[in-house]
Amino acid sequence: MKVVKLNQNRDFQRAYRKGKFAAHPLLVTYAVKNRMGENRIGITASKKVGNAVKRNRARRVIAAAWNTLQLQKLKKGYDIVLVARAKTPLAKSTTIAPVLEKHLQKLGLMEHDQKRDAVDDPAVPEISV
RNA sequence: CGAGCAGGCGGAACAGCAGCGUGUACAGCGCCGAAAGGCCGUGCAUGAGGAAAGUCCGGGCUUCACAGGGCAAGGAUAGCUGCUAACGGCAGCCGGAGGCGACUCUAGGGAAAGUGCAACAGAAAGAAACCGCCGUCUUACUAGGCGGCAAGGAUGGAACGGCGAGGUAAGAGCUCACCAGCGUAUAGGAGACUAUGCGGCUAUGUAAACCCUAUCCGAAGCAACACCGCAACGAGGCACCAAUCCGCUUGCCCGGCGGGCCUCACCUAGGUGGCUUGAGCCUUUUGGCGACAAAAGGCCUAGAAAGAUUGCUGUUUGAAACAGAACUCGGCUUACACGCCUGGUCGCUGA
RNA sequence: CGGGGUGUAGCGCAGUUUGGUAGCGUGCUUGGUUCGGGACCAAGAGGCCGCGGGUUCAAGUCCCGCCACUCCGA
Numbered sequence: 001m002k003v004v005k006l007n008q009n010r011d012f013q014r015a016y017r018k019g020k021f022a023a024h025p026l027l028v029t030y031a032v033k034n035r036m037g038e039n040r041i042g043i044t045a046s047k048k049v050g051n052a053v054k055r056n057r058a059r060r061v062i063a064a065a066w067n068t069l070q071l072q073k074l075k076k077g078y079d080i081v082l083v084a085r086a087k088t089p090l091a092k093s094t095t096i097a098p099v100l101e102k103h104l105q106k107l108g109l110m111e112h113d114q115k116r117d118a119v120d121d122p123a124v125p126e127i128s129v
Numbered sequence: 130c131g132a133g134c135a136g137g138c139g140g141a142a143c144a145g146c147a148g149c150g151u152g153u154a155c156a157g158c159g160c161c162g163a164a165a166g167g168c169c170g171u172g173c174a175u176g177a178g179g180a181a182a183g184u185c186c187g188g189g190c191u192u193c194a195c196a197g198g199g200c201a202a203g204g205a206u207a208g209c210u211g212c213u214a215a216c217g218g219c220a221g222c223c224g225g226a227g228g229c230g231a232c233u234c235u236a237g238g239g240a241a242a243g244u245g246c247a248a249c250a251g252a253a254a255g256a257a258a259c260c261g262c263c264g265u266c267u268u269a270c271u272a273g274g275c276g277g278c279a280a281g282g283a284u285g286g287a288a289c290g291g292c293g294a295g296g297u298a299a300g301a302g303c304u305c306a307c308c309a310g311c312g313u314a315u316a317g318g319a320g321a322c323u324a325u326g327c328g329g330c331u332a333u334g335u336a337a338a339c340c341c342u343a344u345c346c347g348a349a350g351c352a353a354c355a356c357c358g359c360a361a362c363g364a365g366g367c368a369c370c371a372a373u374c375c376g377c378u379u380g381c382c383c384g385g386c387g388g389g390c391c392u393c394a395c396c397u398a399g400g401u402g403g404c405u406u407g408a409g410c411c412u413u414u415u416g417g418c419g420a421c422a423a424a425a426g427g428c429c430u431a432g433a434a435a436g437a438u439u440g441c442u443g444u445u446u447g448a449a450a451c452a453g454a455a456c457u458c459g460g461c462u463u464a465c466a467c468g469c470c471u472g473g474u475c476g477c478u479g480a
Numbered sequence: 481c482g483g484g485g486u487g488u489a490g491c492g493c494a495g496u497u498u499g500g501u502a503g504c505g506u507g508c509u510u511g512g513u514u515c516g517g518g519a520c521c522a523a524g525a526g527g528c529c530g531c532g533g534g535u536u537c538a539a540g541u542c543c544c545g546c547c548a549c550u551c552c553g554a
Contacts (some may be wrong), residue, residue: 005435011434031222042435043435044435051182051452052182052452052453053451053452053453055453056436056439056453057439059435059436060149060439060440061439061440063148063149063439064147064148064439064440065440067147067148067440068147068440068441072470088194090440092440093440093441094440094441103131127191
Protein backbone atom coordinates (compact mmCIF):
# COMPACT_ATOMS: atom_id res chain seq x y z
CA MET A 1 0.00 0.00 0.00
CA LYS A 2 1.44 3.28 -1.11
CA VAL A 3 1.29 6.13 1.36
CA VAL A 4 1.16 9.73 0.31
CA LYS A 5 3.81 11.74 2.14
CA LEU A 6 3.38 15.08 3.78
CA ASN A 7 6.04 17.48 2.60
CA GLN A 8 4.79 20.99 3.17
CA ASN A 9 5.67 22.84 6.34
CA ARG A 10 2.19 24.39 6.56
CA ASP A 11 0.64 20.92 6.68
CA PHE A 12 2.86 20.04 9.63
CA GLN A 13 2.01 23.29 11.35
CA ARG A 14 -1.71 22.65 10.79
CA ALA A 15 -1.36 19.22 12.41
CA TYR A 16 0.49 20.63 15.41
CA ARG A 17 -2.01 23.44 15.97
CA LYS A 18 -5.35 21.88 15.12
CA GLY A 19 -4.81 18.15 15.43
CA LYS A 20 -5.19 15.71 18.26
CA PHE A 21 -2.06 14.15 19.67
CA ALA A 22 -0.86 11.19 21.68
CA ALA A 23 2.52 11.15 23.40
CA HIS A 24 5.01 8.53 24.48
CA PRO A 25 8.76 8.73 25.33
CA LEU A 26 9.55 7.09 21.99
CA LEU A 27 6.97 8.72 19.75
CA VAL A 28 4.49 11.56 19.45
CA THR A 29 1.58 11.17 17.04
CA TYR A 30 -0.54 14.02 15.67
CA ALA A 31 -3.62 13.55 13.51
CA VAL A 32 -5.93 16.02 11.78
CA LYS A 33 -8.63 15.58 9.16
CA ASN A 34 -7.97 16.65 5.61
CA ARG A 35 -10.46 16.89 2.71
CA MET A 36 -8.55 14.68 0.29
CA GLY A 37 -10.21 11.39 1.06
CA GLU A 38 -6.91 9.62 1.61
CA ASN A 39 -4.29 9.49 4.32
CA ARG A 40 -1.08 11.45 4.25
CA ILE A 41 1.75 10.63 6.61
CA GLY A 42 4.73 12.71 7.67
CA ILE A 43 7.68 11.63 9.81
CA THR A 44 9.94 14.22 11.43
CA ALA A 45 13.00 14.24 13.64
CA SER A 46 14.23 17.52 15.03
CA LYS A 47 17.77 18.49 15.94
CA LYS A 48 17.08 17.47 19.53
CA VAL A 49 17.17 13.83 18.43
CA GLY A 50 20.84 14.04 17.50
CA ASN A 51 23.09 14.24 14.50
CA ALA A 52 22.18 13.30 10.95
CA VAL A 53 22.77 9.59 11.46
CA LYS A 54 20.50 9.46 14.49
CA ARG A 55 17.77 11.48 12.79
CA ASN A 56 17.85 9.23 9.76
CA ARG A 57 17.65 6.13 11.91
CA ALA A 58 14.75 7.56 13.91
CA ARG A 59 12.79 8.18 10.70
CA ARG A 60 13.58 4.73 9.35
CA VAL A 61 12.58 2.97 12.53
CA ILE A 62 9.27 4.80 12.62
CA ALA A 63 8.63 4.00 8.97
CA ALA A 64 9.42 0.35 9.58
CA ALA A 65 7.01 0.26 12.51
CA TRP A 66 4.31 1.80 10.29
CA ASN A 67 4.85 -0.86 7.64
CA THR A 68 4.60 -3.75 10.07
CA LEU A 69 1.09 -2.72 11.15
CA GLN A 70 -1.96 -4.03 9.33
CA LEU A 71 -3.54 -0.76 8.34
CA GLN A 72 -6.48 -1.83 6.23
CA LYS A 73 -8.71 -0.80 9.12
CA LEU A 74 -7.36 2.73 9.15
CA LYS A 75 -9.92 5.42 8.48
CA LYS A 76 -9.43 7.55 5.41
CA GLY A 77 -8.90 11.28 5.13
CA TYR A 78 -6.35 12.12 7.79
CA ASP A 79 -2.98 13.83 7.93
CA ILE A 80 -0.84 11.91 10.41
CA VAL A 81 2.44 13.31 11.75
CA LEU A 82 4.86 11.07 13.59
CA VAL A 83 7.52 12.91 15.62
CA ALA A 84 10.68 11.23 16.85
CA ARG A 85 12.06 11.92 20.31
CA ALA A 86 15.54 11.67 21.80
CA LYS A 87 15.37 7.95 22.62
CA THR A 88 13.83 6.89 19.32
CA PRO A 89 17.07 6.01 17.47
CA LEU A 90 18.03 3.65 20.32
CA ALA A 91 14.83 1.63 20.03
CA LYS A 92 13.80 -1.18 17.73
CA SER A 93 10.91 -1.02 15.35
CA THR A 94 9.24 -3.91 17.16
CA THR A 95 9.00 -1.82 20.33
CA ILE A 96 7.66 1.19 18.49
CA ALA A 97 4.96 -0.64 16.56
CA PRO A 98 2.71 -1.31 19.62
CA VAL A 99 3.13 2.30 20.70
CA LEU A 100 2.06 3.50 17.29
CA GLU A 101 -0.92 1.15 17.21
CA LYS A 102 -2.08 2.31 20.62
CA HIS A 103 -1.76 5.93 19.54
CA LEU A 104 -3.87 5.31 16.47
CA GLN A 105 -6.55 3.70 18.56
CA LYS A 106 -6.53 6.50 21.08
CA LEU A 107 -6.92 9.08 18.33
CA GLY A 108 -9.86 7.10 16.91
CA LEU A 109 -8.34 6.40 13.56
CA MET A 110 -9.08 2.66 13.55
CA GLU A 111 -12.32 1.37 12.10
CA HIS A 112 -14.76 -0.04 14.61
CA ASP A 113 -13.70 -3.63 15.37
CA GLN A 114 -16.00 -5.68 17.53
CA LYS A 115 -13.53 -8.31 18.69
CA ARG A 116 -10.77 -5.90 19.58
CA ASP A 117 -13.19 -3.52 21.21
CA ALA A 118 -14.65 -6.24 23.38
CA VAL A 119 -11.27 -7.34 24.62
CA ASP A 120 -9.34 -4.12 24.63
CA ASP A 121 -9.27 -1.22 26.96
CA PRO A 122 -12.74 0.30 27.15
CA ALA A 123 -11.35 3.46 28.71
CA VAL A 124 -10.16 4.64 25.29
CA PRO A 125 -13.23 6.44 23.94
CA GLU A 126 -14.39 5.91 20.39
CA ILE A 127 -14.63 9.14 18.49
CA SER A 128 -17.12 9.30 15.69
CA VAL A 129 -16.10 10.73 12.36
C1' C B 130 61.99 -9.75 26.51
C1' G B 131 60.75 -4.73 28.13
C1' A B 132 60.22 0.50 27.08
C1' G B 133 59.69 4.05 23.56
C1' C B 134 59.63 6.53 18.23
C1' A B 135 57.86 7.05 13.19
C1' G B 136 54.75 5.55 9.12
C1' G B 137 50.83 2.76 6.81
C1' C B 138 46.27 -0.53 6.04
C1' G B 139 41.33 -2.06 7.23
C1' G B 140 36.85 0.37 9.36
C1' A B 141 32.47 -6.40 11.04
C1' A B 142 31.09 -10.73 7.74
C1' C B 143 27.37 -14.23 6.08
C1' A B 144 22.21 -16.24 5.64
C1' G B 145 16.61 -15.85 5.69
C1' C B 146 12.00 -12.77 5.41
C1' A B 147 10.12 -7.83 4.50
C1' G B 148 11.16 -2.95 2.45
C1' C B 149 13.63 1.88 -0.16
C1' G B 150 16.30 5.35 -4.30
C1' U B 151 18.19 5.32 -9.34
C1' G B 152 18.94 3.03 -14.19
C1' U B 153 17.19 -0.53 -17.62
C1' A B 154 13.98 -4.38 -19.85
C1' C B 155 9.11 -6.46 -20.14
C1' A B 156 3.87 -6.90 -19.49
C1' G B 157 -1.32 -5.74 -18.15
C1' C B 158 -2.78 -2.11 -22.35
C1' G B 159 -5.27 -1.40 -15.52
C1' C B 160 -5.71 4.07 -13.71
C1' C B 161 -4.80 9.61 -14.76
C1' G B 162 -4.04 13.01 -18.99
C1' A B 163 -5.95 16.68 -25.08
C1' A B 164 -1.03 14.96 -25.94
C1' A B 165 3.88 14.31 -24.46
C1' G B 166 4.01 11.47 -20.56
C1' G B 167 3.11 9.86 -15.53
C1' C B 168 1.32 6.10 -11.62
C1' C B 169 0.82 0.87 -10.24
C1' G B 170 3.49 -4.53 -11.16
C1' U B 171 7.68 -8.01 -12.21
C1' G B 172 12.89 -9.28 -13.50
C1' C B 173 18.00 -7.60 -13.66
C1' A B 174 21.94 -4.14 -12.36
C1' U B 175 23.53 -0.63 -8.93
C1' G B 176 23.39 2.35 -4.42
C1' A B 177 27.52 6.89 1.33
C1' G B 178 33.01 8.04 4.26
C1' G B 179 38.00 7.90 6.14
C1' A B 180 36.70 11.48 7.89
C1' A B 181 30.94 12.11 3.66
C1' A B 182 31.68 16.24 9.55
C1' G B 183 33.63 21.43 10.82
C1' U B 184 33.27 25.04 6.65
C1' C B 185 39.37 27.00 7.81
C1' C B 186 42.21 27.82 2.87
C1' G B 187 42.86 27.09 -2.59
C1' G B 188 40.77 25.75 -7.70
C1' G B 189 36.89 24.29 -11.49
C1' C B 190 31.92 26.04 -13.02
C1' U B 191 28.08 30.10 -13.36
C1' U B 192 26.28 35.22 -13.22
C1' C B 193 27.55 40.32 -12.48
C1' A B 194 31.48 44.10 -12.85
C1' C B 195 36.03 45.67 -15.27
C1' A B 196 37.58 44.44 -20.44
C1' G B 197 44.77 48.43 -21.30
C1' G B 198 48.02 50.02 -17.30
C1' G B 199 49.15 52.22 -12.55
C1' C B 200 48.05 53.94 -7.50
C1' A B 201 45.29 53.92 -2.96
C1' A B 202 42.28 51.17 0.65
C1' G B 203 41.30 46.37 2.89
C1' G B 204 42.78 41.29 3.67
C1' A B 205 46.18 37.08 3.64
C1' U B 206 51.10 34.98 3.78
C1' A B 207 56.46 35.30 5.68
C1' G B 208 63.89 30.65 6.17
C1' C B 209 65.51 28.15 1.20
C1' U B 210 64.80 24.90 -3.03
C1' G B 211 61.22 22.14 -5.29
C1' C B 212 56.03 19.71 -6.19
C1' U B 213 51.21 21.28 -7.79
C1' A B 214 45.84 23.70 -11.76
C1' A B 215 46.34 26.52 -7.22
C1' C B 216 47.12 27.10 -2.02
C1' G B 217 48.01 29.66 3.97
C1' G B 218 48.99 22.61 1.43
C1' C B 219 52.94 18.85 0.71
C1' A B 220 58.31 17.01 0.18
C1' G B 221 63.46 17.66 1.05
C1' C B 222 66.96 20.82 3.26
C1' C B 223 68.87 25.19 6.55
C1' G B 224 68.70 27.84 11.36
C1' G B 225 66.67 27.48 16.51
C1' A B 226 64.50 24.54 20.88
C1' G B 227 63.83 19.62 23.32
C1' G B 228 65.31 14.27 23.93
C1' C B 229 70.79 9.28 25.90
C1' G B 230 68.61 7.93 21.15
C1' A B 231 65.05 6.59 17.15
C1' C B 232 62.88 11.32 16.55
C1' U B 233 59.69 15.57 17.72
C1' C B 234 58.33 20.89 17.75
C1' U B 235 59.12 25.58 15.29
C1' A B 236 53.92 32.49 12.18
C1' G B 237 61.43 31.44 11.24
C1' G B 238 61.56 38.82 7.04
C1' G B 239 62.77 43.94 9.23
C1' A B 240 63.84 46.73 16.14
C1' A B 241 70.73 51.88 13.19
C1' A B 242 62.92 54.21 8.87
C1' G B 243 59.79 56.18 12.65
C1' U B 244 56.17 55.98 16.88
C1' G B 245 54.44 53.41 21.25
C1' C B 246 54.81 50.10 25.58
C1' A B 247 58.01 47.66 29.53
C1' A B 248 53.00 47.52 35.66
C1' C B 249 55.32 46.77 40.74
C1' A B 250 60.30 46.99 42.32
C1' G B 251 64.71 49.67 41.22
C1' A B 252 69.25 55.25 41.13
C1' A B 253 68.34 54.14 36.13
C1' A B 254 64.13 50.24 31.32
C1' G B 255 68.53 53.41 27.20
C1' A B 256 73.32 58.23 26.31
C1' A B 257 72.00 55.74 34.09
C1' A B 258 74.78 56.54 39.27
C1' C B 259 71.27 54.95 45.08
C1' C B 260 74.77 52.25 48.19
C1' G B 261 79.70 52.04 46.82
C1' C B 262 85.40 52.47 45.11
C1' C B 263 89.43 56.21 44.38
C1' G B 264 91.74 61.14 44.55
C1' U B 265 91.49 65.96 46.66
C1' C B 266 89.65 70.10 49.87
C1' U B 267 87.13 71.64 54.41
C1' U B 268 86.40 69.79 59.22
C1' A B 269 83.41 70.63 64.92
C1' C B 270 86.57 63.81 63.62
C1' U B 271 82.51 61.99 61.18
C1' A B 272 80.35 64.07 58.10
C1' G B 273 80.20 67.45 53.83
C1' G B 274 81.88 69.86 48.94
C1' C B 275 84.35 69.06 44.14
C1' G B 276 86.29 65.62 40.59
C1' G B 277 87.15 60.59 38.52
C1' C B 278 85.05 55.35 37.94
C1' A B 279 81.39 51.65 36.67
C1' A B 280 84.33 46.46 39.23
C1' G B 281 81.00 44.94 43.49
C1' G B 282 75.89 45.27 46.24
C1' A B 283 70.63 45.79 45.84
C1' U B 284 65.72 45.52 42.24
C1' G B 285 63.90 43.07 38.12
C1' G B 286 61.86 38.62 33.16
C1' A B 287 65.61 41.89 31.21
C1' A B 288 70.76 46.61 33.66
C1' C B 289 75.04 49.33 27.92
C1' G B 290 78.76 41.91 25.73
C1' G B 291 80.68 36.92 28.94
C1' C B 292 85.07 35.10 31.42
C1' G B 293 90.28 35.18 32.77
C1' A B 294 94.92 37.89 32.77
C1' G B 295 97.55 42.47 32.33
C1' G B 296 96.94 47.42 33.69
C1' U B 297 95.39 51.53 37.19
C1' A B 298 94.81 56.30 42.39
C1' A B 299 90.33 53.42 41.65
C1' G B 300 88.59 51.54 37.24
C1' A B 301 86.98 50.72 32.30
C1' G B 302 87.72 46.58 25.33
C1' C B 303 92.15 50.75 27.97
C1' U B 304 95.29 46.15 26.10
C1' C B 305 95.50 40.68 25.18
C1' A B 306 93.67 35.19 24.72
C1' C B 307 89.04 32.40 24.11
C1' C B 308 83.67 32.71 23.35
C1' A B 309 79.05 35.38 21.74
C1' G B 310 77.34 39.47 18.50
C1' C B 311 78.19 43.03 14.09
C1' G B 312 80.66 44.24 9.40
C1' U B 313 83.66 42.43 5.50
C1' A B 314 86.69 39.04 2.27
C1' U B 315 87.60 34.13 0.44
C1' A B 316 86.03 29.01 -0.29
C1' G B 317 81.88 25.43 -0.68
C1' G B 318 76.56 25.10 -1.97
C1' A B 319 70.95 25.79 -6.54
C1' G B 320 69.82 28.58 -2.14
C1' A B 321 68.66 29.28 3.04
C1' C B 322 73.43 28.77 5.10
C1' U B 323 78.22 26.70 6.67
C1' A B 324 83.71 26.98 7.33
C1' U B 325 88.06 30.07 7.67
C1' G B 326 90.61 34.83 7.82
C1' C B 327 90.54 40.11 8.83
C1' G B 328 88.50 44.60 11.05
C1' G B 329 86.25 48.02 14.37
C1' C B 330 85.01 47.42 19.60
C1' U B 331 79.11 47.51 20.55
C1' A B 332 72.34 50.47 20.11
C1' U B 333 67.80 45.59 25.89
C1' G B 334 63.06 43.29 24.81
C1' U B 335 58.37 43.59 22.29
C1' A B 336 56.30 43.85 15.31
C1' A B 337 50.45 37.00 17.30
C1' A B 338 51.69 46.66 19.40
C1' C B 339 51.12 50.49 15.34
C1' C B 340 54.26 49.99 11.32
C1' C B 341 58.01 49.00 7.01
C1' U B 342 59.45 45.51 3.05
C1' A B 343 58.29 41.45 -0.48
C1' U B 344 54.48 38.33 -2.82
C1' C B 345 49.25 37.29 -3.80
C1' C B 346 43.90 38.66 -3.97
C1' G B 347 37.41 41.89 -8.58
C1' A B 348 32.47 40.24 -6.11
C1' A B 349 29.01 36.57 -5.12
C1' G B 350 27.73 31.72 -4.75
C1' C B 351 24.12 25.47 -7.43
C1' A B 352 18.53 28.61 -2.96
C1' A B 353 24.50 30.39 -8.37
C1' C B 354 22.67 30.23 -13.20
C1' A B 355 19.82 28.78 -17.94
C1' C B 356 15.12 27.33 -20.14
C1' C B 357 9.65 26.41 -19.92
C1' G B 358 5.69 28.54 -17.48
C1' C B 359 -1.61 28.46 -14.73
C1' A B 360 -2.86 33.23 -12.44
C1' A B 361 -2.03 38.48 -11.71
C1' C B 362 0.10 42.99 -13.73
C1' G B 363 1.82 45.82 -18.38
C1' A B 364 1.98 47.15 -23.85
C1' G B 365 -0.09 46.82 -28.77
C1' G B 366 -3.93 45.45 -32.34
C1' C B 367 -9.08 44.36 -33.46
C1' A B 368 -14.07 44.98 -31.86
C1' C B 369 -17.52 48.30 -30.32
C1' C B 370 -22.01 49.22 -25.58
C1' A B 371 -24.62 44.62 -28.83
C1' A B 372 -26.97 39.62 -25.41
C1' U B 373 -31.02 37.72 -31.26
C1' C B 374 -23.52 36.78 -29.84
C1' C B 375 -19.74 33.62 -27.19
C1' G B 376 -18.18 30.03 -23.17
C1' C B 377 -19.70 26.40 -19.23
C1' U B 378 -23.61 23.21 -17.57
C1' U B 379 -22.82 15.17 -20.80
C1' G B 380 -24.89 15.29 -27.54
C1' C B 381 -29.81 18.52 -28.47
C1' C B 382 -33.91 21.87 -26.38
C1' C B 383 -35.62 24.67 -22.19
C1' G B 384 -33.61 26.68 -17.91
C1' G B 385 -29.33 28.44 -15.03
C1' C B 386 -24.36 30.69 -14.48
C1' G B 387 -20.52 33.64 -16.58
C1' G B 388 -18.52 36.99 -20.40
C1' G B 389 -14.90 41.71 -24.81
C1' C B 390 -11.25 38.82 -28.18
C1' C B 391 -6.21 38.09 -30.08
C1' U B 392 -0.89 38.85 -29.95
C1' C B 393 3.62 40.22 -27.46
C1' A B 394 6.75 41.16 -23.30
C1' C B 395 7.90 40.37 -18.17
C1' C B 396 7.29 36.53 -14.90
C1' U B 397 4.70 34.19 -9.61
C1' A B 398 3.28 29.10 -7.90
C1' G B 399 5.47 25.10 -10.14
C1' G B 400 8.54 22.19 -13.55
C1' U B 401 13.10 20.84 -16.40
C1' G B 402 18.24 21.34 -16.94
C1' G B 403 22.69 22.40 -14.06
C1' C B 404 23.77 16.60 -11.87
C1' U B 405 27.99 13.71 -12.46
C1' U B 406 33.66 11.34 -17.26
C1' G B 407 36.65 13.87 -13.47
C1' A B 408 43.44 18.12 -12.43
C1' G B 409 38.85 10.48 -12.05
C1' C B 410 40.10 5.34 -10.06
C1' C B 411 43.09 0.53 -10.28
C1' U B 412 47.56 -2.32 -11.88
C1' U B 413 52.50 -2.40 -13.89
C1' U B 414 56.97 -0.01 -15.57
C1' U B 415 60.34 4.18 -15.75
C1' G B 416 62.56 8.90 -13.59
C1' G B 417 63.21 11.35 -8.74
C1' C B 418 65.98 10.99 -1.65
C1' G B 419 60.84 12.61 -1.71
C1' A B 420 56.30 15.40 -2.67
C1' C B 421 55.31 14.03 -7.61
C1' A B 422 55.63 13.26 -12.95
C1' A B 423 55.49 10.29 -17.55
C1' A B 424 54.07 5.88 -20.37
C1' A B 425 51.16 1.33 -21.22
C1' G B 426 46.87 -1.57 -20.07
C1' G B 427 42.15 -1.84 -17.70
C1' C B 428 37.52 0.30 -15.33
C1' C B 429 32.74 3.55 -15.23
C1' U B 430 31.67 3.62 -9.54
C1' A B 431 25.12 7.26 -5.73
C1' G B 432 22.81 11.50 -8.05
C1' A B 433 17.94 12.17 -4.07
C1' A B 434 14.41 16.62 -3.41
C1' A B 435 10.69 15.51 3.47
C1' G B 436 15.57 13.71 1.04
C1' A B 437 17.22 6.50 -0.81
C1' U B 438 21.27 0.19 2.28
C1' U B 439 17.08 -0.13 6.35
C1' G B 440 13.76 -3.25 9.92
C1' C B 441 13.40 -8.08 12.35
C1' U B 442 15.72 -12.86 13.26
C1' G B 443 19.96 -16.29 13.38
C1' U B 444 25.43 -17.68 13.31
C1' U B 445 30.56 -16.23 13.96
C1' U B 446 33.19 -13.21 18.12
C1' G B 447 30.31 -9.28 21.59
C1' A B 448 26.14 -5.47 23.70
C1' A B 449 30.92 -3.12 17.63
C1' A B 450 33.64 3.32 17.43
C1' C B 451 33.22 8.17 15.07
C1' A B 452 29.61 9.05 11.93
C1' G B 453 25.27 9.95 6.27
C1' A B 454 26.91 12.39 -0.34
C1' A B 455 23.34 17.33 -1.60
C1' C B 456 27.42 21.12 -7.85
C1' U B 457 32.44 19.38 -7.77
C1' C B 458 37.92 18.67 -6.84
C1' G B 459 42.92 19.34 -3.92
C1' G B 460 44.30 20.18 1.11
C1' C B 461 43.79 21.58 6.45
C1' U B 462 41.38 20.85 11.18
C1' U B 463 38.48 17.97 14.41
C1' A B 464 35.97 12.91 16.13
C1' C B 465 37.02 7.59 16.22
C1' A B 466 35.79 1.06 19.21
C1' C B 467 38.67 -2.74 17.50
C1' G B 468 42.08 -5.61 14.46
C1' C B 469 46.71 -5.74 11.78
C1' C B 470 51.46 -4.54 9.07
C1' U B 471 56.37 -2.21 8.30
C1' G B 472 60.98 0.33 9.66
C1' G B 473 64.40 2.66 13.15
C1' U B 474 66.00 3.57 18.71
C1' C B 475 67.34 2.59 23.95
C1' G B 476 68.04 -1.05 27.97
C1' C B 477 68.68 -6.16 29.64
C1' U B 478 69.77 -11.20 28.35
C1' G B 479 71.48 -15.44 25.19
C1' A B 480 74.43 -17.50 20.99
C1' C C 481 25.39 27.99 1.37
C1' G C 482 26.96 32.68 3.53
C1' G C 483 27.49 36.20 7.70
C1' G C 484 27.36 37.95 12.89
C1' G C 485 26.95 37.73 18.40
C1' U C 486 27.53 35.56 23.32
C1' G C 487 30.23 32.31 27.07
C1' U C 488 33.41 35.96 33.66
C1' A C 489 30.85 34.37 41.49
C1' G C 490 24.29 30.62 42.63
C1' C C 491 21.62 34.48 39.08
C1' G C 492 21.85 39.12 35.89
C1' C C 493 25.92 41.88 33.93
C1' A C 494 30.83 45.31 33.66
C1' G C 495 36.03 44.73 32.65
C1' U C 496 38.79 42.83 26.54
C1' U C 497 39.41 48.83 22.71
C1' U C 498 45.06 50.70 25.19
C1' G C 499 48.02 43.16 28.21
C1' G C 500 50.11 44.00 34.82
C1' U C 501 44.75 45.15 41.04
C1' A C 502 39.20 40.47 38.36
C1' G C 503 34.65 44.21 39.87
C1' C C 504 28.97 45.94 40.35
C1' G C 505 23.89 44.60 41.67
C1' U C 506 21.22 40.68 43.77
C1' G C 507 21.54 36.22 46.48
C1' C C 508 24.56 33.52 50.70
C1' U C 509 27.20 33.47 55.81
C1' U C 510 28.28 35.96 60.51
C1' G C 511 27.47 40.01 63.84
C1' G C 512 24.53 44.43 65.24
C1' U C 513 19.60 46.73 65.56
C1' U C 514 14.07 44.73 67.13
C1' C C 515 10.00 41.47 71.96
C1' G C 516 10.41 38.69 67.00
C1' G C 517 10.54 39.19 61.48
C1' G C 518 11.33 42.57 57.33
C1' A C 519 14.02 46.85 56.07
C1' C C 520 18.69 49.03 57.61
C1' C C 521 24.14 49.05 59.39
C1' A C 522 29.04 46.46 59.59
C1' A C 523 32.24 42.47 58.28
C1' G C 524 33.13 38.12 55.27
C1' A C 525 33.09 33.92 51.94
C1' G C 526 32.34 32.48 47.04
C1' G C 527 36.11 32.66 40.20
C1' C C 528 41.12 26.79 36.87
C1' C C 529 37.26 34.19 33.23
C1' G C 530 33.72 27.84 27.89
C1' C C 531 38.08 24.15 26.38
C1' G C 532 43.20 23.26 24.37
C1' G C 533 47.71 25.24 22.44
C1' G C 534 50.96 29.56 21.29
C1' U C 535 53.25 34.89 21.54
C1' U C 536 55.04 37.69 25.83
C1' C C 537 58.79 38.83 31.70
C1' A C 538 53.41 38.67 32.33
C1' A C 539 47.03 36.78 28.88
C1' G C 540 40.00 37.52 31.09
C1' U C 541 42.46 40.87 27.32
C1' C C 542 46.69 39.40 21.60
C1' C C 543 47.00 35.01 17.81
C1' C C 544 45.47 29.90 16.23
C1' G C 545 42.29 25.56 16.66
C1' C C 546 37.91 23.44 18.89
C1' C C 547 32.93 23.24 21.90
C1' A C 548 28.10 25.00 23.29
C1' C C 549 24.11 28.46 22.80
C1' U C 550 21.83 32.12 19.84
C1' C C 551 20.54 35.60 15.77
C1' C C 552 20.34 37.19 10.56
C1' G C 553 20.34 36.68 5.00
C1' A C 554 19.78 33.88 0.20
